[in-house]
Amino acid sequence: MNATQEQLKVKFQQAMGAAFGAEYAETDPILVSTNNPKFGDYQANVSLSLGKKLGQQPRAIALAILEKLDVSDICEPPEIAGPGFINLKLKTTYLEAQLNAIQSDPRLGIAPTKNPKRVIVDYPSPNIAKEMHVGHLRPAVIGDCISRILEFVGDDVLRISHVGDWGTPFGMLIAYLQTEYPEALTTDETLDLGDLSSFYRQAKKRFDTDEEFKEVARQAVVQLQAGDERTLLAWKIVCQLSSRAYQVIYNLMGIAPFIERGESFYNALLPEVVEELDKLRLLVENQGAKCVFLEGFTNRDGEPLPLIVQKSDGGYNYAATDLAAIRYRVKVDKAQRVIYPVGAEQTNHFAQIFQVGRRAGWITDNIEFVHAPFGLVLGEDGQKLKTRSGDAVRLQDLLDGAIAKVRADLEKRLQEDKREETEDFINKVAEVVGVSAVKYADLSQNRTSSYIFSYDKMLALQGNTAPYMLYAYARIQGISRKGDINFEQLGNAKVLLQHETEITLAKHILQLDEVISAIEQDLLPNRLCEYLFQLSQKFNVFYDRDRGVRVLDAEEPLRTSRLVLCDLTAKTLKLGLSLLGIEVLERM
Structure with a gap:
């Protein structure tokens, strides 16, 4: 929920308390963004949910709310639609004031959380002595992105790589x-x-x-x-x-840097885990092994499934180490939220160790342990991406391939345009665009899905790709160079929204906090990618001579106002891409 929704929520709750009694003053107005501009910007659906409670028709409830609702400082007069939906359209003056307020704020008006948490994000966790391959791409970029977003929100984030370095x-x-x-x-x-x-x-x-x-x-x-x-x-x-x-x-x-804390770190703590589970009477000896029999998990014969904590020969397995990590993260790290960006094939494993953690009292209602599963990286054949020999593709080769393709394309375009650039410039652009394309292609997918790895798609200059996003940012910097304008010296120039494309762009810029708030909860970075893609599209329409407005050759005060909109778009792109772990380029 963004700042505007928060304000509207408070006003709705005040109105409901006044209309129906104090017990309704904390009712959720069920405010959602609308998909169709003809219904305004937000829709409150509370009237429908209150129908049974109040014994009234939803439309009558909506009318009663509107009689007590004052949103005149934020919205145009609200309208009732259908059976009782309340549609709200933001005032242009309100949008202008919001944009004016965030011009010089590096956080673009997004306030840190009032309730910061100690969060551990467990990634990328490769196995020592093996080269990193394509399977390590997703935990690295997803874990890094989640960490960046939670840090931006204001959480105290510990990035920990649980490397396989023992056994x-x-x-x-x-x-x-x-x-x-x-x-x-x-x-x-x-x-x-x-x-x-x-x-x-x-x-x-x-x-x-x-x-x-x-x-x-x-x-x-x-x-x-x-x-x-x-x-x-x-x-x-x-x-x-x-x-x-x-x-x-x-x-x-x-x-970004992280703490490397391998399986070896927990080795000395494993006997303590066994001892504590034994004292809690959770351990059962089964064929010489010490196990916890799980609730809700059965073997082929329908019998409870045992999770082996200590093997019959006295050795320990991954489950024991993971349980030691859970215990340590709660008791020593004092974590309030622990996130594991790990492949979906480990879903049962995490459900099992989390169950044992809860039964042992390590995981409580105040401590959230969450598995953020992701799908596979597939080849063009729809199977796991592999080399011709059947081995997993080396991650270094994957990145080098993207960089080489960007470099070849860049050199070709420079030659066609008869444009000379230094070797350092070419190397920098090739590396940033190539690596960003690989990362963005991964993050732009819903992490729960598998996706097909395609250099052609991820390096395309059109569509929801890193090159498209980076080009949109560089294009805005090009406007400043063309007009000999220093965006930093625009000061607190007033934003004036007159054209439809200006208003559309302004509304989208102000939705970033809503997107970040959603990702904080559901850990889906593709929401941010989609937001940035739509932002770039809306900017391109705004800046288009035929569909949008004049900028550099517009008359004052519209010229400066539109330059501020350009600058705010660039700042939003830069901030959003940085949360994805992507560096911007001033020129491409």
Whole structure:
């Protein structure tokens, strides 16, 4: 709900209290934005919901509300439509005042939340010793975007990467390196991550076929858990090498810094988790393993499904580590909201560990743990995006491919236009547009859906794409250069809205807080992408000579007013794109 809706809500509640008694003074007026301008800007649907309670026709209720409702400072006289909908159209003078008030505000009039929370966002969480691939794209960009939006809202956000850096895969890799490439485990300068990934595949193959090696790998895990110096050094080298390689990709993608807190961090806390669950009588021994039997989950025979917390050999699994993380995040981090942007295939896993967390008393009604699931990145064939050899596409290759395509297209256009630019300019534009296109293509999809990865679609200069958005921003900066205007020196010039396209653009600019408020709740970044796309479209209509208005050659005071509208559009685009983790360009 935006600031305007908040004001209208208060006025409606006052009117309902006056019309029907104090007990109705807190009734929700059910205010929604209208999709069709002919019905105004907002519609209040409360009359229909009050019909049964008051024993009156909704239209009569609407009339009674309007008799007590004073919105003359915000809206034109309200109208009743259909069975009792109350339609509200914002006054042009009100819109002008709102725009004038936010001109010099870097937050564009969006106030921070009055109730900030300590929030943890768990991303991107790759597995150490493996190269990042296309499967790591979505958690990285979605997690980063959600974190940026919640920070902007005013929450205290902890970004935590729960990396896989412990357990059998490490015993397997370390055992392989100790036997085949012992010199690699003396310093992290000997290998690169590509070598490490190759060694990991070889180690996995040997682990699956060689019983003797499998035992050596298991012993390496035991040594690692026992703190053996030589094994621990090998583990640290592998982790440092992986983190350094990942950071190169995060930097390229513009992913904001986060805390790396791997599975190893919780290793020492696992016995405490088992002990506490045991004291609460939640643990049941089943075939030597310690389990929590889940409510609402059954096996093929219809019997309650056990969640194994400690295996029969005394070892722990992912569920135990995740439970330790839940407990730590509540008791030590003091989190009030924990968000996991993780693939939809893990939905059952999160439902199970959240259930155990609630039954243990770690998750309460005042602490929200939420799984924000997302779909897959698909190839043109509608299957998981893979290389010809069947491997997952490396994330670095995906980004490099987009940058190369943008660079080739840019160089071609510069040549056709006989326009000379420096190599630094070309490199910067290619990198920003290429990486932004990949990120925006992901964020612009409803995260719960899978989508087809297509360079042609994401790099298109038309449509809901990053290039279209970046071009709209650069076009406005071009207006300032063409007119030799410094937007910062426009001062607090008065906005005057006369033309239909000006009013439409103004209304849209003022809806950003409503969009951000919605994303704060439902964690769907595509709402912001759609908002920015519509903003760019509305600006292009406003600036179009045939459909819109003159700007640089308009007479004063309309010229300055329209330049302020241009500047506010650019500021809104820049702020919105920054919340998506996308950098703007002054020129393209």
